[in-house]
Amino acid sequence: xxxxxxxxxxxxxxxxxxxxxxxxxxxxxxxxxxxxxxxxxxxxxxxxxxxxxxxxxxxxxxxxxxxxxxxxxxxxxxxxxxxxxxxxxxxxxxxxxxxxxxxxxxxxxxxxxxxxxxxxxxxxxxxxxxxxxxxxxxxxxxxxxxxxxxxxxxxxxxxxxxxxxxxxxxxxxxxxxxxxxxxxxxxxxxxxxxxxxxxxxxxxxxxxxxxxxxxxxxxxxxxxxxxxxxxxxxxxxxxxxxxxxxxxxxxxxxxxxxxxxxxxxxxxxxxxxxxxxxxxxxxxxxxxxxxxxxxxxxxxxxxxxxxxxxxxxxxxxxxxxxxxxxxxxxxxxxxxxxxxxxxxxxxxxxxxxxxxxxxxxxxxxxxxxxxxxxxxxxxxxxxxxxxxxxxxxxxxxxxxxxxxxxxxxxxxxxxxxxxxxxxxxxxxxxxxxxxxxxxxxxxxxxxxxxxxxxxxxxxxxxxxxxxxxxxxxxxxxxxxxxxxxxx
RNA sequence: GGGGAGCUACGCUAACCUGGUAGACUGCUAGCUUUGGGAGCUAGUAAUCGGAGUUCAAAUCUCCGGCUCCCCA
Numbered sequence: 001x002x003x004x005x006x007x008x009x010x011x012x013x014x015x016x017x018x019x020x021x022x023x024x025x026x027x028x029x030x031x032x033x034x035x036x037x038x039x040x041x042x043x044x045x046x047x048x049x050x051x052x053x054x055x056x057x058x059x060x061x062x063x064x065x066x067x068x069x070x071x072x073x074x075x076x077x078x079x080x081x082x083x084x085x086x087x088x089x090x091x092x093x094x095x096x097x098x099x100x101x102x103x104x105x106x107x108x109x110x111x112x113x114x115x116x117x118x119x120x121x122x123x124x125x126x127x128x129x130x131x132x133x134x135x136x137x138x139x140x141x142x143x144x145x146x147x148x149x150x151x152x153x154x155x156x157x158x159x160x161x162x163x164x165x166x167x168x169x170x171x172x173x174x175x176x177x178x179x180x181x182x183x184x185x186x187x188x189x190x191x192x193x194x195x196x197x198x199x200x201x202x203x204x205x206x207x208x209x210x211x212x213x214x215x216x217x218x219x220x221x222x223x224x225x226x227x228x229x230x231x232x233x234x235x236x237x238x239x240x241x242x243x244x245x246x247x248x249x250x251x252x253x254x255x256x257x258x259x260x261x262x263x264x265x266x267x268x269x270x271x272x273x274x275x276x277x278x279x280x281x282x283x284x285x286x287x288x289x290x291x292x293x294x295x296x297x298x299x300x301x302x303x304x305x306x307x308x309x310x311x312x313x314x315x316x317x318x319x320x321x322x323x324x325x326x327x328x329x330x331x332x333x334x335x336x337x338x339x340x341x342x343x344x345x346x347x348x349x350x351x352x353x354x355x356x357x358x359x360x361x362x363x364x365x366x367x368x369x370x371x372x373x374x375x376x377x378x379x380x381x382x383x384x385x386x387x388x389x390x391x392x393x394x395x396x397x398x399x400x401x402x403x404x405x406x407x408x409x410x411x412x413x414x415x416x417x418x419x420x421x422x423x424x425x426x427x428x429x430x431x432x433x434x435x436x437x438x439x440x441x442x443x444x445x446x447x448x449x450x451x452x453x454x455x456x457x458x459x460x461x462x463x464x465x466x467x468x469x470x471x472x473x474x475x476x477x478x479x480x481x482x483x484x485x486x487x
Numbered sequence: 488g489g490g491g492a493g494c495u496a497c498g499c500u501a502a503c504c505u506g507g508u509a510g511a512c513u514g515c516u517a518g519c520u521u522u523g524g525g526a527g528c529u530a531g532u533a534a535u536c537g538g539a540g541u542u543c544a545a546a547u548c549u550c551c552g553g554c555u556c557c558c559c560a
Contacts (some may be wrong), residue, residue, distance in 0.1 A: 015499090023557075155555085305522070307522080341523080341526090344525080345525050361523080451560075
């Protein structure tokens, strides 16, 4: 029997379906699109050009906005001596299980182990205690773009749970609690905009519960995402540390009134984990779907010719590309060894937002055949019209993808008033929004009973807590919490 | 944290049960013919996850390790 065409192309196309087998689909999309690859270090991936380009776009979006807000970039060592890591108790306990250690150099054993940074508080705050002397040195708002290593035991998943990932880590020190608190909304606004304008994903902003906050923080805030497989994922986060670290690391200063005080600190981060959310949210059984703002190429031109009109069509396509250069990131796929059909599939697999087909027919009519990746629409467009409005077209796709992400998540958040209802919702692939009294015991009981963790307490929903009863104990509710199973 | 399945060339897979010549497809290289939704022919190239054991002989059987996927908590 002849092999089916589906078998023949199995090596290149996605064979798992997003709906039926999410995990397998997710990995296939990332690998077959050449977005990333596995390496021989378990749990650590290689960012190939398309994914690293996308990360650079995220960075290039966030970085100038932080600088405009007064943040300065620095760089600290990736290795942290053990005694520094031990200084803040909660911090140590939170990270110790997943720290990778350097114990030896060459053939000689080190006297003191060095941690490969899981985060940089310890190494940075030692320096801050030297650098900050007076109220005049404050605020000191630093940031670094780097990678951190967290050697998780659960089996790794590209982006969502990799053992080394890229991020920014912002660290601020202020003279007063008021200044510290005021920073939160400014930073989270930048992150929220970045999610929308780069990866086109929506997140719910809120406060973390005390059990789910960052190890070493007084209070944590986050954007929370919801994945098509019915699980929650934490997005960019902001942590108010108040004076916990400054007391542990002796970051003190002399106030205007000549009294000694400890600085108030914040930390915040956005990481490459977001790419996992982006891919899971937007991509489909044909492959990746990239938001235009971070796509390596925004427009691909596929020339369609035969032996007779090859030169004619190719030079026509090259002329067209020149009209787009400078307005969009555009590539002319003039490889002669592949058929148009092959190229269509290839660029769809890689998620290029817009494809323009140019052949004899288009040249004769002065039009283009334009295919839009995210909604699979195909249309004829006048050349002049296409070129003049390319930026609007790309921005329209970006916004439409964001709206898809937003309406998907909002449609999956369901209110509930009983623990049974909460369990059913979570089981059914929803995020359950429930009133909660605020006790850690109730939170833990909910988790034990339903498998759902508190993602965060959405700012927008908090006014609804009034008059409601805790979904577990029935006492007066203090907060509204979104519960979900998590990755 | 607990179970299960798997790993042969970049990829997908045959031979494994019943030990004995690793075979297709895809890819890649070259040539010719092609080119509007994964083109054809010819030639070439490339593989048994690592280690140990059993055996005259191991992809195949046994053990240990690594990695991947799935299910449950």
